Amino acid sequence: MTKRWNKIGRAAFAAALMLSAGYAEAAGILSIGRREDSTTFDPIKSAQNVDNWVFSNVxxxxxxxxxxxxxxxxxxxxxxxxxxxxxxxxxxxxxxKFSDGSPITAEDAAFSLLRIRDHEGSLWSDSYKIIETAEAADPKTLVVKLTTPSAPFLSTLALPNVSVLSKKAVEAGEDAFAELPTASSGAFTVKEWRRGDRVILEKNPNFWQADRVKLDGVEWISVPDDNTRMLNVQAGQLDTAIFVPFSRVEELKKDPNLTVHIDTSTREDHLLINHEHGMLAKKEVRQALDMAIDKKAIVDTVTFGIGTVANSYIPKGSLYHYDANYQYPYDPEKAKAMLAEAGASDLTLNYVVNAGNEVDEQIAVLLQQQFAKAGVT
Incomplete structure (x- = not known):
């Protein structure tokens, strides 16, 4: 019989709920509920966390x-x-070795670095323009020369999007590789991708740390609605789920079949603003919008006191976090005056929200109310 364990994790504060059997006894197939389905298995062609989590498995x-x-x-x-x-x-x-048994070489690593830098489909090319050359001195020696010294360069090599790919497998057909990789360098291989439903992974026996992999496989299952995912975990239909609604945390703690662990957060939420044209192209307008947002009120309301106000794209406790970044104070009256001075007194904005995402929907309502105080619709 397969031993199973239940866990609910959230990137926002990494809450975890699991059966008392614990990690040490985990085995078999681990099913993970998430909102979105994967979009590709070509690491350079995605900037989505939902893909990077799976890339890290494969x-x-x-x-x-x-x-x-x-x-x-x-x-x-x-x-x-x-x-x-x-x-x-x-x-x-x-x-x-790769999962197909072929050796992982410096040539594969050089190929992967130059591909993310040069490929027309790469979403990450700018981050790797600092690489002047990447060459294999021999099968096991990779030499990378930079255009200028870079303190964070090593950390950029840890990004799942710059994973080491099999040159032979990719060159055999990029589109086919993006659908179903024939060679993987990680702990698991892709057995099947049922679009819109799930990604099915199985253990890679050729992984260099295969003796540390206790699971036979992983299934990443798309369940768009937050509350449905939680119910599926409680009903035993899922072993684990990510994106736990903050409003459910205390309730889930009371479930006798689950144990809640709250770990250090690696989540940071922000607004993406199109500042190519119109009033949003003006720096003063964006500064005014920032001052019109009562961030602490939003964080306290939507996270039920669990979250904190971010002052950086890089979360606390992570590499290169800087805690002394300037933060604009909450001042809706000054924001309103700044908007008037910038000629944006009657500013109307369209705000796109992820349907079914409880936190995003709550934030949208609060932002709408707060912006109204500064005269923004």
């Missing part, structure tokens, strides 16, 4: 971030050195 990277989120550690690169001028990194690739 592919491996040269350098990893440790469990604390504050340090870098070896991945497929077991070691590296940096030249005195800070421009040249030399990586030693560990003895590892």
């Amino acid at each position: 592919f491996d990277v040269l350098v990893r971030v440790d469990k604390t989120g504050t340090k870098l550690e070896p991945g497929l690169a077991e070691s590296w050195t940096l030249s005195d001028d800070g421009l040249t990194y030399t990586f030693q690739i560990r003895d590892a």
